[in-house]
Amino acid sequence: MPIEYYIMLSVVLFCIGVVGVLTRRNAIIIFMCIELMLNAVNLMLVAFSKMHHGAEYLTNPTSTAGTDAQLFVFFIMVVAAAEVSVGLAIIVMLYRNTHSVDVNFLNRLKN
């Protein structure tokens, strides 16, 4: 499968996430769009990993080229899980203080 297709799919997914962060005002949906962007990057990393492995695979079927990228994806997932737990705690705190999850209410931070 050409690598361009995977890059194209990841770029479109990432941009949908960017548009979501820019247009929606619900803090939870903004957070989900960030997860969408992280997953687009993960997909691209795995595709590039298989691209490098495929180049080595022709000459040496037992090569381990490309393993590092998949471990990067693993660490990205780990960091995303930690980030979600803290972020949702912040959203719960925001809801408890303002009774809304609209991020426009956060402009009171500037005072």
Next chain:
Amino acid sequence: MSTTVILFWFLSALALLGAMMVLISKNPVFSVLWLIVVFFAISGHYLLLNAQFLAIVNLIVYAGAIMVLFLFVIMLMNLNSNTEPQKNTWLKVAGAIAGGSFMLIMIDVLIDAKDMQTKTALIKEGNIGLIKNLGRVLYNDYLIPFEITSVLFLSAMVGAVVIGKKGEAPNQ
């Protein structure tokens, strides 16, 4: 068309449809459910690329744990009927234009990249994605980052408890 190609296009279309519906849905619960569809499609892509460990971890961690956490928070706040007020149309248009321009620039760069036009990703072959090989590299070369990750999890756990705990709110 082989089965692999059909599966690739089906999973890509499913991922894009799910991502669009995450944006379009007014109800946050439906957004979460569509995001789970996106995660399943991306896991299918991982399986197609023979990255089986990542496919399973993606399902367990994202679709299993994180999305349940999102649903739990939405249900806890009773947000499922609360749609956000439709104001600031200009802000939405500006956001869509900004994101669309970014996508156009990235796709234009990709079309111009002569280096990438001959490269292909290895499908259905290669065993670097199996848990045996990944585990060997993880516990040999990446042992220190792996251990630091546990400290990160501990601090995230403590942080979530400290932030979410019902205490005296400072400005009320």
